[in-house]
Amino acid sequence: MPELPEVETVKNGLLRLIVDRKAVRINSDNHKSFPNSRPDVDNFLIGAKVINVRRRAKVLMIDLSSKYTLVIHLKMTGQLVFTLTSEVRFGGGHPTDSLIKNLPDKSTRVEIEFEDGSKLYFNDQRKFGWMKLVPTIEVEDMDFIKKLGPEPLSLDFTPKQFAERFKRRSNTTIKAALLDQTVIAGVGNIYADESLWGAKIHPATRVGDLSYPELKLLYSEVRYVMNLSIEKGGSTNRNYVDAEGKKGKYMDFARVFRKEGQPCPRCGTEIIKIRVAGRGTHICPKEQKLSKPKI
């Protein structure tokens, strides 16, 4: 799914596209995708204006004038796509920029119509994603929000804090710890592999075996790949598109993710794919070795 850079890109698009628009209608066929009751929807979504769009970790928040917030998790295959008109065809002029042909399509779970006829579609092929209408002041009290680790790109987040956070997971692998949203928020499978390659750390290294300089380097690499990806509009591995239905371009810059069989950009060794923390994991086998046990 959308990891931090993809959700950030969607957020930036929605900020431009839906702020000040007033919701007038909603279609939702799926209780899991949008579990709120009809009275809640009628009272706090219909007739409300969008006043802000925010992101925390991989979660999107659309604040409404009703003092309610749409909290949205895209999970693996979720998309939030805005269109100006109800009859939509994508990709006419720029076929390679878009994955979506027309909307709604068979993955559409929720459709919100605004006063001027424009629409916001929540599509999700695998149905893992969800959106929920929550009083704005209660958002930060939601259980999973409270447990989230710090934002890796926040200006006051230091290498020291980064290293500190990993101490609580010293017995697991660095990849599992990076993916743990309560340690650091927003890292997923793509940027875990990309940043571990950048820091020349084997993903199966025990966290407790990493030195401070190694963790400090990993900190820089996490921030580097995420900032670069935001600049490129995120990664489209399969389904991801931004708020206008366009693909992200980070995969053109990826060094190891889904590059198995291709040469390592630093040393030319063939990239291999292994399994770590239950996830497909891409490494340069020459530069990312398991650190030897310390004496």
Added chain:
DNA sequence: CACTTGACCTGTCCGC
């Protein structure tokens, strides 16, 4: 408590 594994879904790709 810390950690790992399977489940949640649909679609696609790969080997037979």
Added chain:
DNA sequence: TGCGGACAGGTCAAGT
């Protein structure tokens, strides 16, 4: 061309 199995950007609950 068809069919079975593995796998896919993420979390959770349940297991050890």
